[in-house]
Amino acid sequence: MTATQRLFLGGVVITFATMALAYLGASSSWQFYLTVDELAADAASFRESRVRISGKVARDSLQIAPDRSQASFVLQGETAKLNVQYTGLIPDNLAEGIEVVVEGRLEDTGLVRGNKVLTRCASKYSSNG
Amino acid sequence: MLGFGELCLLGAFIASGFAAFATLAGCDDKHRALEKSALISSAASLVLLTLVMLILAIALLTKNYQFDYVAYYCSQHLPWYYGLSALWVGQAGSLLLWAWFLGILAMIFRFASSRKSDTLRQRAFGLLMANTCFLIATMVFAADPMARSVGTPTEGAGLSPLLQHPAMLIHPPIIFLGYAAWAIPFALATAALINKRFDTTWIQQARPWALFAWAVLGAGILLGAEWAYEELGWGGYWGWDPVENGSLIPWLLGTAFIHTMMTWRRRGIMKKTTVALAIATFAMCNFATFLTRSGIFSSLHAFSQSPIGWLFLALMLVLALAGGILIYQRRKELAPENQITSAMSREAMVAMTTVALLLLATVTCLGTLSVALSDALVGTKITVGPPFYNNVLAPTGLLILTATALAPLLRWGSTPSAPEKRMLKISATVGVLTMMGIVVGGATHYLLIAVTGIVAFAVAVLLCSLWLDAKRRPCDNYWASLVRCLREKRNQYAGFFVHLGFFALAIGIVGSSLGTQRHEVSLMQGQTIEWAGRSIQLVDIVDRQLPDKLVAGAVLEVSRIGDVPVKLTPEQHLHLLQNEWTTEVAIQSDWSGDLYMILHGGTEDGGVRLTLVDNPRMRWLWLGGLTMLLGATVSLWPNKKAARQNYNQPAEFSEQPQGLKAA
Numbered sequence A: 001m002t003a004t005q006r007l008f009l010g011g012v013v014i015t016f017a018t019m020a021l022a023y024l025g026a027s028s029s030w031q032f033y034l035t036v037d038e039l040a041a042d043a044a045s046f047r048e049s050r051v052r053i054s055g056k057v058a059r060d061s062l063q064i065a066p067d068r069s070q071a072s073f074v075l076q077g078e079t080a081k082l083n084v085q086y087t088g089l090i091p092d093n094l095a096e097g098i099e100v101v102v103e104g105r106l107e108d109t110g111l112v113r114g115n116k117v118l119t120r121c122a123s124k125y126s127s128n129g
Numbered sequence B: 001m002l003g004f005g006e007l008c009l010l011g012a013f014i015a016s017g018f019a020a021f022a023t024l025a026g027c028d029d030k031h032r033a034l035e036k037s038a039l040i041s042s043a044a045s046l047v048l049l050t051l052v053m054l055i056l057a058i059a060l061l062t063k064n065y066q067f068d069y070v071a072y073y074c075s076q077h078l079p080w081y082y083g084l085s086a087l088w089v090g091q092a093g094s095l096l097l098w099a100w101f102l103g104i105l106a107m108i109f110r111f112a113s114s115r116k117s118d119t120l121r122q123r124a125f126g127l128l129m130a131n132t133c134f135l136i137a138t139m140v141f142a143a144d145p146m147a148r149s150v151g152t153p154t155e156g157a158g159l160s161p162l163l164q165h166p167a168m169l170i171h172p173p174i175i176f177l178g179y180a181a182w183a184i185p186f187a188l189a190t191a192a193l194i195n196k197r198f199d200t201t202w203i204q205q206a207r208p209w210a211l212f213a214w215a216v217l218g219a220g221i222l223l224g225a226e227w228a229y230e231e232l233g234w235g236g237y238w239g240w241d242p243v244e245n246g247s248l249i250p251w252l253l254g255t256a257f258i259h260t261m262m263t264w265r266r267r268g269i270m271k272k273t274t275v276a277l278a279i280a281t282f283a284m285c286n287f288a289t290f291l292t293r294s295g296i297f298s299s300l301h302a303f304s305q306s307p308i309g310w311l312f313l314a315l316m317l318v319l320a321l322a323g324g325i326l327i328y329q330r331r332k333e334l335a336p337e338n339q340i341t342s343a344m345s346r347e348a349m350v351a352m353t354t355v356a357l358l359l360l361a362t363v364t365c366l367g368t369l370s371v372a373l374s375d376a377l378v379g380t381k382i383t384v385g386p387p388f389y390n391n392v393l394a395p396t397g398l399l400i401l402t403a404t405a406l407a408p409l410l411r412w413g414s415t416p417s418a419p420e421k422r423m424l425k426i427s428a429t430v431g432v433l434t435m436m437g438i439v440v441g442g443a444t445h446y447l448l449i450a451v452t453g454i455v456a457f458a459v460a461v462l463l464c465s466l467w468l469d470a471k472r473r474p475c476d477n478y479w480a481s482l483v484r485c486l487r488e489k490r491n492q493y494a495g496f497f498v499h500l501g502f503f504a505l506a507i508g509i510v511g512s513s514l515g516t517q518r519h520e521v522s523l524m525q526g527q528t529i530e531w532a533g534r535s536i537q538l539v540d541i542v543d544r545q546l547p548d549k550l551v552a553g554a555v556l557e558v559s560r561i562g563d564v565p566v567k568l569t570p571e572q573h574l575h576l577l578q579n580e581w582t583t584e585v586a587i588q589s590d591w592s593g594d595l596y597m598i599l600h601g602g603t604e605d606g607g608v609r610l611t612l613v614d615n616p617r618m619r620w621l622w623l624g625g626l627t628m629l630l631g632a633t634v635s636l637w638p639n640k641k642a643a644r645q646n647y648n649q650p651a652e653f654s655e656q657p658q659g660l661k662a663a
Helices: A003-027 A036-041 B002-026 B034-061 B068-073 B080-088 B091-112 B119-141 B166-195 B201-232 B242-267 B271-293 B308-329 B346-368 B370-378 B386-409 B418-440 B446-471 B478-488 B490-515 B618-636 B640-648
Strands: A031-035 A050-057 A070-076 A081-087 A099-106 A112-119 B517-523 B528-531 B534-545 B549-560 B566-568 B571-575 B580-584 B586-590 B593-602 B608-616
Touching (some): A003 B386, B002 B034, B002 B119, B034 B080, B068 B091, B080 B166, B091 B166, B166 B242, B166 B271, B201 B242, B201 B271, B242 B271, B386 B418, B418 B446, B490 B593, B517 B528, B534 B593, B586 B618
Antiparallel strands (some): B517 B608, B528 B534, B534 B549, B549 B566, B571 B580, B593 B608
8 A cells, every 4th residue: 555545545534533523523512593483383393402592582571680690581583482591601781672592402391491692792794884 | 085985996996907907918918018007007996995994094083973884883982093993893894904905915916026027926916906806896886985874973883892902903904914815825826727837936926925824814813812712701712603713714724725835845746735725715715704794694793694795605606616627627737746655754744734624624614604504405504512613623633733743853755764763753752751641640631631742742853853953964063053954944943833833722722621610609808719729819899980981890819829919800891882781801811821700790798799710721822822923924034045945946955955965
């Protein structure tokens, strides 16, 4: 076997090994990315799976625990609504009426148990900029 | 002012378009006359672009809200330097800056060499002007920096508080300078393909630009990480966010390109890869712009929707397609002149590293596109998390580290000599002993053990190689020989210096990501806790009012056991204009690690709530980055003698000075 062949074989092995590892990493971390409405429309099939939901924090629904370690709010879509119980670091600008992305697990009861909330970073490249 | 600016922009568009056309047409002998008018119009487009830049800059400084752009990003209490930085915060402004940089670089490229203009250089210049024209077109048709405000606003919307950070003053322009500079190696590679001239002339011209672009883009990424670390306040510096990934992908490809250029020059192999990488790197710079501006991603930063992104995607696809076709047509001319004869040679290491870098870039790209791809393929939107990337980063990173570690004691085109082999064995022993040492010292994670071992091995290899090299150059004493060999092989050792930076970077990344720990705590005034080998005391709680914000802070004294205490003040700022809180973290940093403090707020009984993050070895990361930059700078420093030696000698002999064969 020449050096070129050996290197080629090595490259193929590395490529497949890496792709396999990437798959393992993905399968342990992937999330369904949905809007509130999409989730509500097909809630049964996303039960107990990791989800990442985008929506708006509904008015008069946000409650933040005094020690800011927990929060609960209603996530609103175009038509549907979803209750979110969130534990974790609360972003500075979490407020009612803003767009957020919640990561967590959809429970049987229809409650989303969130472990990460992302707020929209104030427009860096806004469409009218 | 507005109308004049608009005219200048249109003028620049037309001038750059004509310059591109005339330069490319002027390459043909029949149309030589066009060359001069092309040069004049490209100079005119640069002057006009500069005027547009000045007009916008003055509007930002004087807070002229007639400009829609100014009204959108400025406000009365914004300090002038952040006002000016708004020039590259918004879309239109950053495109303008990019086009302006490209115009300047194209001019420097055109006039840098004392040699008379040849077709290669001219074609490349034409392509650069075409790229400038494209960038100006995106402004003219989609994102006009000279747009007029609706009505006459008296106060602007203001700059997002998160972007009011020193790193943000320079991070975006540096990234755009990097993107602009990558256009030059691309233009040269494409010109070489069109010209069918495949000697190393184009590489000789592309090398300094590639190094420059690589260093600048790297510096930009590093500053972005620094900004995220200090400003976003979650304790980390890298989140595999589309924006970060977007700039990382061209940097990874560019790194591979710089190395395959060497294998082409030294051995006449990997030619197709080299050309493809030059084109791909530039294409991915445009892709990064697509990522941040198409609105198909919901990440922390990339939230916007605009037609600009799709223009850049189209350009990227055109580049990929045209590049692919050109390379296919020239496949015979691009055939390798040699074979890789030994797996223990530098070209073999470059080949391996290229595979690893390509894999990493592909995976990063796939991960970034996961939402769009899964939606298109299976109809469900799926996102992947950091484990996806990290799982790939670990093995590819180790592979690249190993190849990089071996390089100094390997040769181009042959196996190592006997003394080199001996040195490799000694270095390997050092590496293994180090691994055993840290296992005994209590390290358990395989990555930590492997990286420490490889880095020790790498340092040993470098020292051994220096020793062998110095021995081949007998002087009065060892130090004189050492200086002589460093001087004679400056570019090579500058490269190895960059590698040293890479090792420090690896230590920083592995140390901080494996060893990080968090602790949420409530402290009362005067209370002291012991955590992560430090004692932390809450000394005071302070409030201040500034013109544009309210500041609440906690003053803490932190000391490693037995050391002098350091004062840290994590704060919360309430920005009055935006009615938005931002977290200002406080960081205590030394060579063993960072203590990162986030203030959340007060408790009902008069104390404060804090999150403490321990990030071991963080400083190594910044040190590594700076070392890499320094190495690249040394390598770029003009050196006429070395340039002659490197390029005018047959490749086989340039490795060692004449008459000094291996010891």
